[in-house]
Amino acid sequence: MADRSLRGMRLGAQSLQSDEGVVLVDHQLRTYQTEDGERFVVTFAADAEAPEVWPSPKTGVEGRLLDTEGDIVPYEAPEQKPQRTHWDMLLERRTVEDLEEVLQIRLDYLRERRGTTAQRREPTAGKSQSPAPVIEIEGRAKAQTAAEKAAAAKEAKKKPAASKKKK
Numbered sequence: 001m002a003d004r005s006l007r008g009m010r011l012g013a014q015s016l017q018s019d020e021g022v023v024l025v026d027h028q029l030r031t032y033q034t035e036d037g038e039r040f041v042v043t044f045a046a047d048a049e050a051p052e053v054w055p056s057p058k059t060g061v062e063g064r065l066l067d068t069e070g071d072i073v074p075y076e077a078p079e080q081k082p083q084r085t086h087w088d089m090l091l092e093r094r095t096v097e098d099l100e101e102v103l104q105i106r107l108d109y110l111r112e113r114r115g116t117t118a119q120r121r122e123p124t125a126g127k128s129q130s131p132a133p134v135i136e137i138e139g140r141a142k143a144q145t146a147a148e149k150a151a152a153a154k155e156a157k158k159k160p161a162a163s164k165k166k167k
Contacts, residue, residue, distance in 0.1 A: 032056070032063030033072065039063075114145055 026046035032054045033039045040057060044050050052065045052075040065073045090099060 031066045031070075033066055034059070034061045034063045036061070039066075115147070 027043050028046050028048075028050070029041050029043055030050040031039055031041050034056055038056060038059065038061070040063060042050070042054055050065055052073055053062050054065070055061070056063050064075060067073050094102075
């Protein structure tokens, strides 16, 4: 029979919980005002310090805190640091000359791997360094240039033709 009492209710339309025994926390209401005059109220805990600015729940525009008389509370925005870029962080650790040298070393290494060492330039600062040796691991395929891959493909095409002739 209890099923009949719930039959007329739609799911989510009414709460089945009551407010019995609920104790609300002490709170404070603070009013904010946007530049275009919109006022809105935000609820904070009684012991919380209300911030000087708060975004409007309707428009998202920043509102300024009002005191008990309705005047805007004086506010100084914190100083914004300029955003550091990757270049700024690099320059904190190395000089431009050091960076040019590292670039040249890497370019020389890449050109050497490709077999185009004719375009080699001398570094602008410091003594030149040889690239780190490549450690070859047994059973691991070696990186190939496009020319080496093409030559390997030609060899692979020749091998099946040679094995057919033997049969």
